[in-house]
Amino acid sequence: MAKRHSRDIELTIISAESLSLTGNRRVKKNPFVVIKIESNADEATEMDTGNGPNPTWNQKFFMNMPMNARFLTLEVRCRKFSGDHLIGSAWVPTSDFDGGYFPMNYLHLLSYRLRDRNGERNGIINISIKINNNGQRISQGVAVGVPLHLRY
Amino acid sequence: MGNCCLGGAATSQSAIRRSSSHRDANGPNDAVDGYLKSRGYHGLFTQIELSLSASNLRDRDVLSKSDPMAVIYTKGRDGSLQEIGRTEVVLNSLNPQWIKKVIITYHFEVVQTLLFHVYDVDSHFHGLEEKMLKLDEQQLLGEGTCLLSEIVTRPNRTLPVDLVGRVESTSSTHPKKLGQLTVHAEECVVSKTTTELRIRNASPKVYGPSDQSLSHGFYHNDPFLVISKCVESGHAVPICKTEVLKNDLDPTWKPVSISISQVGSKETPLIIECFNFNSNGRHDLLGKVQKSLVELEKLSSGGEGEHLFVPVAIGKDHQTKVLKSRLFVDKFSETSNGNPRLPDSLHYIDPSGRPNAYQKAILEVGEVLQCYDFDKKFHSWGFGARPIDGPVSHCFNLNGSSGHSEVEGIHGIMMAYASALFNVTLAGPTLFGPVIAAAAMIASQALAANQKKYFVLLIITDGVITDLQETKDALVNASDLPLSILIIGVGGADFKEMEILDADKGERLESTTGRVATRDIVQFVPFRDVQGGGEISVVQSLLEELPSQFLTFMRNRDIHPNTC
Numbered sequence: 001m002a003k004r005h006s007r008d009i010e011l012t013i014i015s016a017e018s019l020s021l022t023g024n025r026r027v028k029k030n031p032f033v034v035i036k037i038e039s040n041a042d043e044a045t046e047m048d049t050g051n052g053p054n055p056t057w058n059q060k061f062f063m064n065m066p067m068n069a070r071f072l073t074l075e076v077r078c079r080k081f082s083g084d085h086l087i088g089s090a091w092v093p094t095s096d097f098d099g100g101y102f103p104m105n106y107l108h109l110l111s112y113r114l115r116d117r118n119g120e121r122n123g124i125i126n127i128s129i130k131i132n133n134n135g136q137r138i139s140q141g142v143a144v145g146v147p148l149h150l151r152y
Numbered sequence: 153m154g155n156c157c158l159g160g161a162a163t164s165q166s167a168i169r170r171s172s173s174h175r176d177a178n179g180p181n182d183a184v185d186g187y188l189k190s191r192g193y194h195g196l197f198t199q200i201e202l203s204l205s206a207s208n209l210r211d212r213d214v215l216s217k218s219d220p221m222a223v224i225y226t227k228g229r230d231g232s233l234q235e236i237g238r239t240e241v242v243l244n245s246l247n248p249q250w251i252k253k254v255i256i257t258y259h260f261e262v263v264q265t266l267l268f269h270v271y272d273v274d275s276h277f278h279g280l281e282e283k284m285l286k287l288d289e290q291q292l293l294g295e296g297t298c299l300l301s302e303i304v305t306r307p308n309r310t311l312p313v314d315l316v317g318r319v320e321s322t323s324s325t326h327p328k329k330l331g332q333l334t335v336h337a338e339e340c341v342v343s344k345t346t347t348e349l350r351i352r353n354a355s356p357k358v359y360g361p362s363d364q365s366l367s368h369g370f371y372h373n374d375p376f377l378v379i380s381k382c383v384e385s386g387h388a389v390p391i392c393k394t395e396v397l398k399n400d401l402d403p404t405w406k407p408v409s410i411s412i413s414q415v416g417s418k419e420t421p422l423i424i425e426c427f428n429f430n431s432n433g434r435h436d437l438l439g440k441v442q443k444s445l446v447e448l449e450k451l452s453s454g455g456e457g458e459h460l461f462v463p464v465a466i467g468k469d470h471q472t473k474v475l476k477s478r479l480f481v482d483k484f485s486e487t488s489n490g491n492p493r494l495p496d497s498l499h500y501i502d503p504s505g506r507p508n509a510y511q512k513a514i515l516e517v518g519e520v521l522q523c524y525d526f527d528k529k530f531h532s533w534g535f536g537a538r539p540i541d542g543p544v545s546h547c548f549n550l551n552g553s554s555g556h557s558e559v560e561g562i563h564g565i566m567m568a569y570a571s572a573l574f575n576v577t578l579a580g581p582t583l584f585g586p587v588i589a590a591a592a593m594i595a596s597q598a599l600a601a602n603q604k605k606y607f608v609l610l611i612i613t614d615g616v617i618t619d620l621q622e623t624k625d626a627l628v629n630a631s632d633l634p635l636s637i638l639i640i641g642v643g644g645a646d647f648k649e650m651e652i653l654d655a656d657k658g659e660r661l662e663s664t665t666g667r668v669a670t671r672d673i674v675q676f677v678p679f680r681d682v683q684g685g686g687e688i689s690v691v692q693s694l695l696e697e698l699p700s701q702f703l704t705f706m707r708n709r710d711i712h713p714n715t716c
Binding site for chain 2: 017051052054090091093102103106107108109111112113115124126
């Protein structure tokens with residue numbers, strides 16, 4: 001078996017639940033998710049407008065992750081007139097979806113606790129991840145994400 | 153009062169596809185549904201239509217061939233028979249195919265024994281309606297028996313049953329073969345329709361009981377909804393419940409799925425009640441409304457008035473298709489259990505053969521689940537005991553072998569259990585983590601081999617767990633796998649922590665790394681209720697959530713049953 005230097009992942013940001021801001025204020029609208037591999041900002045979802053503290057995005061991204069990357073970071077942010085605010089973030093260790101006895105194309109449905117800057121819990125994010133075989137894209141889906149630098 | 157408002161139902165699967173005769177057949181079943189629901193059987197069953205045919209029947213008529221008719225009975229636990237339907241009489245045929253279908257309610261968690269009698273109806277009765285025929289005046293051609301779950305677990309839902317003579321009439325030990333009956337089961341269309349509702353409360357006003365809000369000084373509004381169905385006796389039987397939204401004045405609950413088989417029909421009035429969650433169990437009613445699914449659908453599509461509606465897609469249910477399940481049985485033992493040779497131990501093996509609490513639990517759950525496992529090979533482990541030569545083990549093979557943990561059938565589990573009891577010394581502490589990890593490993597190995605299997609881990613314990621966080625971690629990791637975990641608590645210990653693992657009461661399980669369980673995979677039931685011989689057996693409440701846990705897994709991954 002050829003040694004892989006990177007893995008192609010198919011990441012879907014599904015939804016989040018009970019998002020809140022510090023002081024138990026509820027998130028009203030416009031949350032979006034920034035996906036980072038290790039700490040480099042890579043992709044971002046559209047803003048969700050209609051679902052208040054329980055946004056749904058259902059956006060799929062095809063990304064390439066170096067083998068030595070140990071985690072993904074998901075940041076839920078919120079767009080306001082004064083700029084972007086971080087609502088909460090979660091770390092996704094690669095061991096949760098790669099390795100062990102999992103077959104290559106297994107669809108992992110994962111949920112993570114979001115925590116704000118102070119480490120307070122403020123919601124849950126739901127994602128799905130699939131590792132595709134070396135370079136071959138199994139799914140016929142289209143990447144709908146826009147690279148971050150084009151949006152800002 | 154503010155408006156407790158409902159957002160939309162969206163459903164359009166055509167339910168009435170059949171002729172009026174089918175509707176007639178369903179008519180009485182609504183009442184049966186209602187009765188069953190009033191006994192707490194809600195949501196776990198589906199209507200199955202049985203079609204019968206036979207081949208090589210005995211010829212009992214002199215001049216022509218037999219005129220067979222089949223009668224179907226269910227056999228109760230006490231051996232009592234209850235007739236559930238008759239087919240029509242087919243004239244002059246030894247290989248009849250009966251047209252009339254018999255509808256039976258299939259319960260996943262109950263062993264349902266069916267008994268078939270095939271009669272030759274004499275020609276001078278032929279003008280009569282089948283229901284009027286006196287069976288003792290007819291000639292019995294043969295009888296056969298099978299389990300309903302045996303039929304529905306067949307890949308093509310068709311099971312051949314050998315007809316034999318009546319037991320008392322055959323003197324030899326070999327019952328003579330009297331032809332073969334073929335039973336085919338099909339799920340009724342109507343029960344496959346599912347409606348998904350998303351409900352939100354449009355009023356941001358807090359309306360708790362005023363005296364209470366004063367006494368608390370600070371009033372939290374933690375609303376949740378209960379949807380119930382009105383049954384004939386007038387009282388409401390709950391069908392489903394939303395999650396509790398903490399301190400939420402403008403709640404939008406997660407969508408709930410209601411299948412038509414749960415409510416009876418789209419016209420059945422549903423009561424939607426909004427409660428304020430109270431940790432002491434006395435939830436305050438904030439308001440309620442009565443609407444049928446049809447009315448909800450109208451509300452949602454109309455979008456009129458002050459209500460806000462969000463229609464959500466419908467789903468099709470595949471309730472009865474179990475791809476393949478595998479039963480794991482574990483047992484647990486602790487020092488507090490004492491010596492198994494003394495009668496006060498929970499592990500006491502009664503020389504008269506009366507099963508102890510562990511054996512009872514294995515037998516009852518195994519009985520239901522074994523039909524869904526094709527090879528009837530079960531992994532079984534013990535934990536919380538010290539093998540003769542070694543330290544306390546938290547995951548050892550019950551059969552005493554060091555390499556493989558599989559045993560043959562329920563009988564194999566019982567044998568392994570009994571022999572293990574005499575080969576190990578029971579010891580504490582109680583750790584669940586290793587056993588759950590072992591089951592998760594087997595489930596992921598099956599995934600790697602691309603096998604379509606769903607696993608069930610049964611843990612029988614009499615102790616409170618000591619590794620709560622490790623167990624949580626193991627459960628969170630396993631929530632992504634095709635695995636459900638059933639826990640039975642025997643004995644009188646305090647099982648509060650088990651309730652935490654069974655996430656349907658509180659929050660989702662969270663691991664130390666911040667990962668959250670994708671879905672609820674645990675069901676916990678204390679066994680002590682059943683020992684008094686309760687009405688609804690513990691096994692039923694234990695297996696209650698299994699079908700929906702299985703479906704959540706398959707639906708999330710968009711796995712559909714193979715059509716065959």
